[in-house]
Amino acid sequence: MKAGIGQPLSLLLKACPLVDHLSLYDVVNTPGVTADLSHISSVAKIDGFLPADDGMKKAFTGADIVVIPAGIPRKPGMTRDDLFKINAGIVQGLIEGVANYCPDAYVLVISNPVNSTVPIAAEVLTKAGKFNPKKLFGVTTLDVVRAETFVQAITGTKDPAQTVIPVIGGHSGETIVPLFSQAKPSVDIPKEKLDDLTKRVQFGGDEVVKAKDGAGSATLSMAYAGYRFAERVMQAAKGKSGVVESTFVYLPGVDGGDAIAKETGCQYFSVPVELGPQGAVKAHNIVGSANEYEKGLLQACYDGLKGNIEKGIDFVKNPPQKSEK
Incomplete structure (x- = not known):
C-alpha cells in the first residue's frame, strides 16, 4: 500500500470490530504494511499480496467488500488528461479482478475522478455480465464530512457529525452541491457567509494541497471518509436498519433513481441512499427540495457532471491508443 489513502484506511479497517478479515493488495509495499498492521490486537485477520503469484486472485477471492483507493497523484509536467488515463486504467484493471474473483462484493470506489471512475467500473462489470448497480x-x-466540519464554525455544536447535511451531485469542484437548507437539525447560515462556505466544501481539497506545500493531498481525511462509508455499508449488510448515506450511484439501477435521473439529466448522481443487506435499497430524491440558491449550484453541477460521466464510459468503450515506443 502506497503512503496515500491506502495505509491510513487500512489502519482504520484493521481496528474496526466489524471486519473479520482484511486483505491488502497493491503493486508495492504490501508485505511490510501487512506485517506492521498484523501486530494490532484487533479482531481482523490480515494478509497482503503483490501482483506476483496470482496476488489479486488471492486478495479478492471471497471478499464481501472491495474498497478501491488506488491511483497516483498528479506529478510535475503531467496533464490532467495524463493523470486520468493512468488512474482510469488502474481502476479498470482492479474492477476486472472484481468481476473475475468476487462479483457479488460491494464495490466502494474512492479513486479519483469518482465522477468518471464509477462509470468505468460499471462499464467493465457490464461487459463481464457482472454489474449489480445496487452494490457499486x-x-x-469526504464532501459530507467537510460540510459537517466547516458548518460547525457557525453552529458551534460540539460534535459536527451530529448535524446531517446532504451533499449531492458529483465529487469534484462545482459538481459538489451541499444542501445546507436541508440540514438536520436545521442550521442558520448568514447570507454573507454562504458563498464562502459552499466553495470551501467544493474546493476543500485545494486547501489541503496548499497547506501541504506540494507534498501531498487530502489523504488522511479521505481515509477517514472512506472508512466511515465502509463502516456504514458493513452495518447495513449485517442487518442494521435506517442506514442512509450520500453516495454516487447508477440511478437507473436503484429504486427511486429513475425520477432523479429524469430530473437531473444524469445517469450517475450522488444522493442520500438507504443501504441494506443487498446494497442500495432506495435513492432519496431531495433534488426538488433545493432552494433557489442551491438550484443555481445544481445547474452548474449538471453541466460538468455529464461530461465527466461520458469521459468514463468512453474510456472503456473506446480505449486510448497506446503510444509506440
Whole structure:
C-alpha cells in the first residue's frame, strides 16, 4: 500500500470490530504494511499480496467488500488528461479482478475522478455480465464530512457529525452541491457567509494541497471518509436498519433513481441512499427540495457532471491508443 489513502484506511479497517478479515493488495509495499498492521490486537485477520503469484486472485477471492483507493497523484509536467488515463486504467484493471474473483462484493470506489471512475467500473462489470448497480458505490463521504466540519464554525455544536447535511451531485469542484437548507437539525447560515462556505466544501481539497506545500493531498481525511462509508455499508449488510448515506450511484439501477435521473439529466448522481443487506435499497430524491440558491449550484453541477460521466464510459468503450515506443 502506497503512503496515500491506502495505509491510513487500512489502519482504520484493521481496528474496526466489524471486519473479520482484511486483505491488502497493491503493486508495492504490501508485505511490510501487512506485517506492521498484523501486530494490532484487533479482531481482523490480515494478509497482503503483490501482483506476483496470482496476488489479486488471492486478495479478492471471497471478499464481501472491495474498497478501491488506488491511483497516483498528479506529478510535475503531467496533464490532467495524463493523470486520468493512468488512474482510469488502474481502476479498470482492479474492477476486472472484481468481476473475475468476487462479483457479488460491494464495490466502494474512492479513486479519483469518482465522477468518471464509477462509470468505468460499471462499464467493465457490464461487459463481464457482472454489474449489480445496487452494490457499486462512489465514495463522496469526504464532501459530507467537510460540510459537517466547516458548518460547525457557525453552529458551534460540539460534535459536527451530529448535524446531517446532504451533499449531492458529483465529487469534484462545482459538481459538489451541499444542501445546507436541508440540514438536520436545521442550521442558520448568514447570507454573507454562504458563498464562502459552499466553495470551501467544493474546493476543500485545494486547501489541503496548499497547506501541504506540494507534498501531498487530502489523504488522511479521505481515509477517514472512506472508512466511515465502509463502516456504514458493513452495518447495513449485517442487518442494521435506517442506514442512509450520500453516495454516487447508477440511478437507473436503484429504486427511486429513475425520477432523479429524469430530473437531473444524469445517469450517475450522488444522493442520500438507504443501504441494506443487498446494497442500495432506495435513492432519496431531495433534488426538488433545493432552494433557489442551491438550484443555481445544481445547474452548474449538471453541466460538468455529464461530461465527466461520458469521459468514463468512453474510456472503456473506446480505449486510448497506446503510444509506440
